[in-house]
Amino acid sequence: xxxxxxxxxxxxxKVDEAEANSRIAYQKQRDxxxxxxxxxxxASDDA
Numbered sequence: 001x002x003x004x005x006x007x008x009x010x011x012x013x014k015v016d017e018a019e020a021n022s023r024i025a026y027q028k029q030r031d032x033x034x035x036x037x038x039x040x041x042x043a044s045d046d047a
Contacts, residue, residue: 001009
């Protein structure tokens with residue numbers, strides 16, 4: 001494998017890791033928003 005190929009593989013791995021981290025962060029934010037929305041709905045049902 002040439003140096004260029006190694007560089008490309010490393011770059012691809014970094015991109016894959018960044019995408020995975022972005023998906024995790026998105027899911028966490030989505031879960032938090034859903035939890036807050038459930039709380040708001042419960043509060044409005046009690047009102």
